[in-house]
Amino acid sequence: MLCLKLFLSFAKIAFFSFGGLTMVPVINDEVLRYGWMTSSEVMDIVAVAEMTPGSLGINCATFVGLRVAGIPGALAASFGAMIPSLTLCMAAVCFIMRLRGNRLLESIMTAIRPVCLGMIFAVMIPLGAETFFREGAGVRWNLVLISLISGFFLIKIRLSIPKTIFLAALLGLVLG
Numbered sequence: 001m002l003c004l005k006l007f008l009s010f011a012k013i014a015f016f017s018f019g020g021l022t023m024v025p026v027i028n029d030e031v032l033r034y035g036w037m038t039s040s041e042v043m044d045i046v047a048v049a050e051m052t053p054g055s056l057g058i059n060c061a062t063f064v065g066l067r068v069a070g071i072p073g074a075l076a077a078s079f080g081a082m083i084p085s086l087t088l089c090m091a092a093v094c095f096i097m098r099l100r101g102n103r104l105l106e107s108i109m110t111a112i113r114p115v116c117l118g119m120i121f122a123v124m125i126p127l128g129a130e131t132f133f134r135e136g137a138g139v140r141w142n143l144v145l146i147s148l149i150s151g152f153f154l155i156k157i158r159l160s161i162p163k164t165i166f167l168a169a170l171l172g173l174v175l176g
Contacts, residue, residue: 002068002069002073003065003069003072003073003075003076004076005034006061006064006065006068006069006073006076006077006080007076007077007079007080008080009030009031009034009077009080010030010057010061010064010065010077010078010080010081011080011081011083011084012030012080013026013027013030013057013061013080013081014057014080014081014082014083014084014085015083015084017057019055019056019057020056020057021056023056023057023060024046024056024060027042027046027057027060027064028042028043031064036064036067036068037064037067037068041067042064045060045063045064045067046060048063049063055081057081058078058081058082060081061074061077061078061080061081062074062077062078064077065077065078096109131143132144132147142175142176145171145175146168146171146172146175149167149171150164150167150168150171153167
């Protein structure tokens with residue numbers, strides 16, 4: 001019953017907020033309403049959720065669920081927080097599958113590919129410049145080497161992403 005309450009609460013939070021920091025007051029109200037945590041504990045959870053990788057809403061849901069009902073609670077709350085995204089993705093898949101072969105949709109999807117590639121490069125270029133070239137430090141050759149080796153193993157050897165991340169971490173330790 002507690003897991004169901006967690007699921008429904010975080011589904012409601014996810015459906016009726018806009019994500020990110022807009023979720024914090026809604027999470028705070030919901031958690032306090034059920035007496036699952038104090039206001040101070042909620043702010044601690046939000047601080048930890050901000051520091052950890054991933055979505056603030058899902059991180060908060062996971063941490064609140066874990067605190068309130070252990071691993072089943074974490075799973076229930078996290079799944080509840082993901083419901084809106086999953087619902088929209090499933091609706092999009094149904095829409096796209098139904099219109100498969102439609103010339104207009106195929107044209108739109110063809111146009112989206114270079115736009116996505118452009119968006120990736122728009123992020124990659126400034127991040128790469130900041131990572132590889134530091135003011136006063138010049139080119140950071142150890143990071144360039146780590147990137148090239150990792151890219152080679154990822155693309156040419158087809159090493160899985162988790163293994164490539166592990167390889168990059170090891171190279172970082174060795175090459176500093």
